[in-house]
Amino acid sequence: MSQHLIWRRDDFLIDTDPDRLDIPLIHSVLTASSWSPGIDLNTVRTAIANSLCFGVYHGSQQIGFARVVTDHATFGYLCDVFMIEDLRGHGLGRWLIESCNQHPTLLKLRRVMLTTSTAPWLYARCGFEAINRGDFVWHISRPDIYTSQGQ
Structure with a gap:
């Protein structure tokens, strides 16, 4: 098990300890987001358990989140980045992304997308950097997967 990292700025803290994460908060933000509407709680738990996660805290309250899906050797995918609405516009989102980018695992990856x-x-x-080159990035997209499950 790797050691958890902490970054501090004023009264704010970023921590990579997954046991500290407020899963209900993360779920409530993600299920209402434009990128994962309706995502169920168990899917959020599984995604967190299999990712490198970054929680942003003000005191003991979680106020932001990001996770990186990675093989810890060559590739990482940054996703589920958010800051609660009341604290947007204070540079905390940028600090979160910069902290993610400075994590030792991400520093050694060939590609982070x-x-x-x-x-x-x-x-x-x-x-x-935006790729935006024709036929360069491909994907399978299932935008309604969380709303169609259980039907």
């Missing part, structure tokens, strides 16, 4: 339709300016400021 993300897909987003929101805040591209944030990711550009943190070193990400």
Whole structure:
């Protein structure tokens, strides 16, 4: 088991300890998000258990989150990044992404990717470059998978 890392800024803290995460908060934000509407709690738990996660805290309250799906050797996929609405616009999202990028695991990866339709300016400021080349990135997309399960 690897050691958990902590970054501090003023009264805020970023921690990679998965046991500290507020799973109900993460689930409530993700299920209401544009990228995973209706995601069920067990799927969130499984995703967290199999990812490198970053919680952002103000005191004992979690206020943000990001996770990286990775093989810990060559590739990482940054996803599920959020900051609670009341604390957006204070640079905490940028600090979160920069902290993710400084994690020793991510520093050694050949490629870190993300897909987003929101805040591209944030990711550009943190070193990400848009690919946007024809036939370069491919995917299978199932945007309604969480709303169609259990029917």
